[in-house]
Amino acid sequence: xxxxxxxxxxxxxxxxxxxxxxxxxxxxxxxxxxxxxxxxxxxxxxxxxxxxxxxxxxxxxxxxxxxxxxxxxxxxxxxxxxxxxxxxxxxxxxxxxxxxxxxxxxxxxxxxxxxxxxxxxxxxxxxxxxxxxxxxxxxxxxxxxxxxxxxxxxxxxxxxxxxxxxxxxxxxxxxxxxxxxxxxxxxxxxxxxxxxxxxxxxxxxxxxxxxxxxxxxxxxxxxxxxxxxxxxxxxxxxxxxxxxxxxxxxxxxxxxxxxxxxxxxxxxxxxxxxxxxxxxxxxxxxxxxxxxxxxxxxxxxxxxxxxxxxxxxxxxxxxxxxxxxxxxxxxxxxxxxxxxxxx
Amino acid sequence: xxxxxxxxxxxxxxxxxxxxxxxxxxxxxxxxxxxxxxxxxxxxxxxxxxxxxxxxxxxxxxxxxxxxxxxxxxxxxxxxxxxxxxxxxxxxxxxxxxxxxxxxxxxxxxxxxxxxxxxxxxxxxxxxxxxxxxxxxxxxxxxxxxxxxxxxxxxxxxxxxxxxxxxxxxxxxxxxxxxxxxxxxxxxxxxxxxxxxxxxxxxxxxxxxxxxxxxxxxxxxxxxxxxxxxxxxxxxxxxxxxx
Numbered sequence: 001x002x003x004x005x006x007x008x009x010x011x012x013x014x015x016x017x018x019x020x021x022x023x024x025x026x027x028x029x030x031x032x033x034x035x036x037x038x039x040x041x042x043x044x045x046x047x048x049x050x051x052x053x054x055x056x057x058x059x060x061x062x063x064x065x066x067x068x069x070x071x072x073x074x075x076x077x078x079x080x081x082x083x084x085x086x087x088x089x090x091x092x093x094x095x096x097x098x099x100x101x102x103x104x105x106x107x108x109x110x111x112x113x114x115x116x117x118x119x120x121x122x123x124x125x126x127x128x129x130x131x132x133x134x135x136x137x138x139x140x141x142x143x144x145x146x147x148x149x150x151x152x153x154x155x156x157x158x159x160x161x162x163x164x165x166x167x168x169x170x171x172x173x174x175x176x177x178x179x180x181x182x183x184x185x186x187x188x189x190x191x192x193x194x195x196x197x198x199x200x201x202x203x204x205x206x207x208x209x210x211x212x213x214x215x216x217x218x219x220x221x222x223x224x225x226x227x228x229x230x231x232x233x234x235x236x237x238x239x240x241x242x243x244x245x246x247x248x249x250x251x252x253x254x255x256x257x258x259x260x261x262x263x264x265x266x267x268x269x270x271x272x273x274x275x276x277x278x279x280x281x282x283x284x285x286x287x288x289x290x291x292x293x294x295x296x297x298x299x300x301x302x303x304x305x306x307x308x309x310x311x312x313x314x315x316x317x318x319x320x321x322x323x324x325x326x327x328x329x330x331x332x333x334x335x336x337x338x339x340x341x342x343x
Numbered sequence: 344x345x346x347x348x349x350x351x352x353x354x355x356x357x358x359x360x361x362x363x364x365x366x367x368x369x370x371x372x373x374x375x376x377x378x379x380x381x382x383x384x385x386x387x388x389x390x391x392x393x394x395x396x397x398x399x400x401x402x403x404x405x406x407x408x409x410x411x412x413x414x415x416x417x418x419x420x421x422x423x424x425x426x427x428x429x430x431x432x433x434x435x436x437x438x439x440x441x442x443x444x445x446x447x448x449x450x451x452x453x454x455x456x457x458x459x460x461x462x463x464x465x466x467x468x469x470x471x472x473x474x475x476x477x478x479x480x481x482x483x484x485x486x487x488x489x490x491x492x493x494x495x496x497x498x499x500x501x502x503x504x505x506x507x508x509x510x511x512x513x514x515x516x517x518x519x520x521x522x523x524x525x526x527x528x529x530x531x532x533x534x535x536x537x538x539x540x541x542x543x544x545x546x547x548x549x550x551x552x553x554x555x556x557x558x559x560x561x562x563x564x565x566x567x568x569x570x571x572x573x574x575x576x577x578x579x580x581x582x583x584x585x586x
Contacts, residue, residue: 006461007460007461007463007464009441009460193456194445194446194449194450194456197438197442197445197446197449198446198449198450200435200437200438200442200446201435201438201443201446203437204433204434204435204436204437204438205433205434205435207397207417207429207433208429208433208434208435208495209435210396210397210416210417210418210421211395211396211397211417211418211421211426211427211429212421212446212447212450212451212495212498212499213418213421213422213447213450213451213452213453213499214418214446214450215416215418215419215450216418331438331439331442332439332441332442332445333439333477334441334460334464334476334477336464
């Protein structure tokens with residue numbers, strides 16, 4: 001009888017445990033980069049982490065919650081501007097301003113959600129873009145932060161991070177790695193929680209989800225706010241490393257949405273590993289083709305079209321389907337404690 | 344008796360020119376099991392939509408334990424205790440059979456996830472799906488999808504269970520098992536409304552049978568009597584109850 005068997009639920013499989021160990025070893029190697037890499041390496045890697053985090057967040061939003069936003073640059077820019085504002089106007093240390101920028105952006109996302117969630121489908125996408133444009137125009141009106149031409153982080157603030165340049169590079173690098181990892185772990189935990197199940201349920205059948213007690217709107221708003229918070233922190237970090245901010249750079253639809261969508265789609269939307277693979281592919285393409293100028297962008301477009309036609313689930317989608325394998329499994333497996341795993 | 348657990352008051356609904364509910368009144372007592380039959384297009388499934396909140400009535404009120412829930416969302420109604428299975432199964436295909444129940448239990452019954460595991464497994468056992476707990480729900484056959492509909496509705500811990508054609512396609516043996524299951528649920532105190540074309544299974548499980556035709560109940564009473572009534576014979580030419 002079932003009553004005598006205790007139910008155990010696991011996520012991991014043997015293969016995923018091995019993959020996780022390899023992933024952890026990779027992270028340790030990357031964490032040691034300040035000891036083996038040069039300044040350029042650190043900057044490139046930090047940029048890669050930032051894009052992996054942005055793409056993972058967009059994947060959560062579009063791939064899992066079905067919220068296809070083309071306006072996430074709103075939060076990249078907002079987070080970045082908040083960091084500069086908190087540092088320049090309030091004299092806060094940039095490393096403290098970073099999480100604070102995320103929290104404030106999450107708060108800002110609440111009324112914005114009230115606005116854009118009135119729109120559906122394409123209209124939602126366009127609405128989010130308009131919000132981002134409004135944010136950009138608003139930022140260019142703030143004369144204390146340089147208005148339309150932007151501003152730089154004062155030298156005193158830069159020194160506050162760490163006294164020497166080498167140490168500063170290392171600290172910023174570690175913050176970038178830690179932030180990307182935190183976002184990745186948070187996304188995995190969220191998707192493994194009841195809310196992750198709710199998102200999948202909504203994706204499969206919204207009517208059945210509602211009739212199973214899931215508040216669809218609340219779940220989606222929750223994801224939107226969490227994503228805004230994470231995106232803003234990444235944005236803050238990106239511009240902390242650049243030391244300079246301007247509305248056009250901070251709210252760039254090209255840099256913070258087009259590339260991010262490209263990464264997610266070619267890597268594999270709706271899978272945790274997709275954006276990570278996508279980021280690697282994107283940077284390999286960029287580092288090899290960047291000298292070609294405009295042609296490079298056209299080639300990115302061709303790659304995107306080719307992937308969408310031949311592998312609509314992205315590169316990781318192909319791998320996962322062929323080998324039934326994932327590094328961060330999200331599926332619960334029941335094991336009854338008489339030792340029999342149910343198929 | 345006390346107030347009914349679920350009541351419809353003068354519910355009307357039309358889709359264009361087609362009337363699917365014409366001032367319907369209905370009361371379900373606590374612990375009662377009520378069957379609804381009627382020809383296709385009579386408005387049976389729409390009625391479930393109105394009770395579960397996926398279809399808004401044009402007029403009238405829905406009462407649950409005496410309070411007006413006409414404006415309440417489906418999610419809220421589910422959490423209050425109204426569980427529903429769908430005639431055309433709507434499994435969450437991207438997750439496992441077990442997870443289908445876990446999500447329904449976590450949200451519909453407001454259970455903590457870990458506390459839901461055991462009861463979800465028990466429900467799967469009762470519905471004959473335990474062996475397939477880890478299978479993706481999208482890989483199930485139609486019959487198993489119907490079982491999953493019932494199991495998922497049960498996972499929300501309903502006080503009122505709306506069953507929409509769960510017996511179709513079952514073998515005689517499976518049908519008997521379903522009847523046993525529904526009787527056991529009733530003994531557990533669940534009130535049931537069951538829409539079904541498999542009349543003998545229905546009649547064996549319910550207290551009261553209603554016949555819906557063109558958006559109105561044209562018969563209401565003891566199942567054996569209703570099934571033999573002239574109105575039913577008139578609507579269902581050639582259909583006989585062999586209960």
